[in-house]
Amino acid sequence: MEISITVNGEDYRRDVEPRLLLVHLLRDKLRLTGTHWGCDTSNCGVCVVLLDGVPVKSCTVLAVMASGRQVRTVEGLERSDGLDPVQQGFIDRHGLQCGFCTSGMMMTARWLLDHNPDPSEREIREAISGQVCRCTGYENIVRSVRRAAELEAGS
Amino acid sequence: MQVPAQFEYERASSVEHAIALLARHGPEARVLAGGHSLIPMMKLRLAEPETLIDINDLSELAEIEVQGDELCIGAMARHADLLASEVAGSHYPILHDAEHVIADPVVRNRGTVGGSVCQADPSEDLSAAFAAIQATAVIQGADGTRTVSMREFFTGPYDTVVGPAELLVQLRVPIHPDGGSAYVKVERRVGDWPVAAVGAALRLGRRNKITDAGIGMTAVGAAHFVAAEAEAYLRGKPATEEHFAKAGEIAAAHCNPSADQRGPVDYKRHLAGELTRRALRGAAERAMARAV
Ligand SMILES: Cc1cc2nc3c(=O)[nH]c(=O)nc-3n(C[C@H](O)[C@H](O)[C@H](O)COP(=O)(O)OP(=O)(O)OC[C@H]3O[C@@H](n4cnc5c(N)ncnc54)[C@H](O)[C@@H]3O)c2cc1C
Ligand code: FES
Ligand code: FES
Numbered sequence: 001m002e003i004s005i006t007v008n009g010e011d012y013r014r015d016v017e018p019r020l021l022l023v024h025l026l027r028d029k030l031r032l033t034g035t036h037w038g039c040d041t042s043n044c045g046v047c048v049v050l051l052d053g054v055p056v057k058s059c060t061v062l063a064v065m066a067s068g069r070q071v072r073t074v075e076g077l078e079r080s081d082g083l084d085p086v087q088q089g090f091i092d093r094h095g096l097q098c099g100f101c102t103s104g105m106m107m108t109a110r111w112l113l114d115h116n117p118d119p120s121e122r123e124i125r126e127a128i129s130g131q132v133c134r135c136t137g138y139e140n141i142v143r144s145v146r147r148a149a150e151l152e153a154g155s
Numbered sequence: 156m157q158v159p160a161q162f163e164y165e166r167a168s169s170v171e172h173a174i175a176l177l178a179r180h181g182p183e184a185r186v187l188a189g190g191h192s193l194i195p196m197m198k199l200r201l202a203e204p205e206t207l208i209d210i211n212d213l214s215e216l217a218e219i220e221v222q223g224d225e226l227c228i229g230a231m232a233r234h235a236d237l238l239a240s241e242v243a244g245s246h247y248p249i250l251h252d253a254e255h256v257i258a259d260p261v262v263r264n265r266g267t268v269g270g271s272v273c274q275a276d277p278s279e280d281l282s283a284a285f286a287a288i289q290a291t292a293v294i295q296g297a298d299g300t301r302t303v304s305m306r307e308f309f310t311g312p313y314d315t316v317v318g319p320a321e322l323l324v325q326l327r328v329p330i331h332p333d334g335g336s337a338y339v340k341v342e343r344r345v346g347d348w349p350v351a352a353v354g355a356a357l358r359l360g361r362r363n364k365i366t367d368a369g370i371g372m373t374a375v376g377a378a379h380f381v382a383a384e385a386e387a388y389l390r391g392k393p394a395t396e397e398h399f400a401k402a403g404e405i406a407a408a409h410c411n412p413s414a415d416q417r418g419p420v421d422y423k424r425h426l427a428g429e430l431t432r433r434a435l436r437g438a439a440e441r442a443m444a445r446a447v
Binding site for chain 2: 001017018019021040041042045048054055056057060061062064065108126127129130131
């Protein structure tokens with residue numbers, strides 16, 4: 001069926017099967033491969049994107065459910081004047097190793113800072129608690145989000 | 156890669172439209188709320204509906220508010236909405252206790268209150284919470300609405316009284332100024348389904364006499380998610396540790412857990428008793444704090 005969807009501010013129209021998952025629409029049809037696809041069981045969180053501004057696991061959302069709605073992926077983080085503070089925070093505090101979890105972590109971090117510009121360590125850990133990182137032990141992810149908050153407060 | 160079987164997709168624009176679509180597409184059609192139980196089941200081909208009726212546009216079903224002396228929670232309220240709702244938390248802290256430990260924040264952004272109870276998973280947390288606080292389900296069909304006590308809502312694992320052409324629209328809970336409530340859960344890791352969990356709601360009269368007790372249990376095979384014998388034992392008795400411990404023993408003896416990857420029967424039965432005691436203690440403390 002015909003869907004129309006706005007991803008990172010751009011409108012797309014596609015003819016898709018209702019059973020196509022949002023993560024596969026993004027990766028395979030729109031070639032936005034920054035959103036990753038891991039467990040396929042709504043547990044790991046590497047597929048997190050913002051749907052109408054809210055973090056969701058895109059392996060558990062049908063593409064047709066997102067029709068007429070706004071999606072934001074990691075490709076949409078960068079601003080016209082440079083990197084998003086969240087991206088800069090992950091660079092400054094070495095918030096990734098292999099990078100597989102990173103796009104999902106950054107989308108949730110973006111949402112968190114939009115709602116809570118000065119999150120505590122506990123609040124950051126709570127926000128990303130549905131997302132798995134196999135490399136960093138989370139310490140540097142938490143530091144990266146704190147760094148992003150500082151960058152935003154300073155700018 | 157897990158791919159659901161093929162199906163047709165329809166998007167409902169109102170409650171009436173959803174009900175008409177359900178009627179038109181017949182018993183092989185399913186309501187699609189947050190999709191966080193249904194889509195995983197479809198990926199595993201445990202569910203193969205012919206049509207999905209998406210009700211995510213029905214924002215009129217997402218309200219959480221007080222009407223008269225009842226707390227009313229729309230079926231499409233997301234877990235995150237219930238967790239953020241001050242009215243829900245002030246009248247029924249049990250709901251915040253439970254929501255805080257259901258899945259993870261991202262899943263909670265999507266999963267709905269209505270989808271949770273309609274899923275009727277034997278380990279669903281909200282089923283126990285709503286059983287404890289003696290909520291009523293409002294169900295709408297072509298001929299209007301009917302109400303069913305949450306204690307008669309579940310007809311078996313993954314089965315409820317909601318008919319194929321009906322929609323759960325709301326849960327209603329009577330507000331009791333003399334009441335307190337709490338929910339406690341043991342999980343293997345953050346965000347997991349419960350090994351066992353218990354919710355309790357108490358109303359206290361003079362000298363802390365228990366005038367009404369509700370105990371909901373999940374993941375331990377309690378009939379209708381209720382510890383009826385323990386509730387009956389507590390009514391009319393003073394709210395004391397001794398009575399809570401005894402109620403826990405009764406609840407543990409009457410539930411029927413089964414062994415699985417989350418633990419053996421003995422362990423779950425032990426948890427059922429201990430968590431009943433802790434939930435009752437928490438509920439009583441909150442009721443007493445409101446009374447002073
Ligand atoms: C990773 C993960 C972890 C989880 N952990 C927990 C946990 O710890 N505890 C817990 O209790 N739950 C947990 N859940 C389950 C989750 O809370 C619920 O199953 C989920 O939110 C169901 O709601 P939904 O809106 O997604 O329902 P859906 O998946 O859309 O629907 C579920 C069922 O209910 C029916 N339905 C939905 N809404 C209605 C309605 N209004 N009227 C009639 N029928 C309806 C559907 O047709 C379907 O059969 C977890 C889920 C995931 C993915
Ligand atoms: S791929 Fe979506 S949660 Fe793991
Ligand atoms: S950086 Fe490798 S999984 Fe997180």
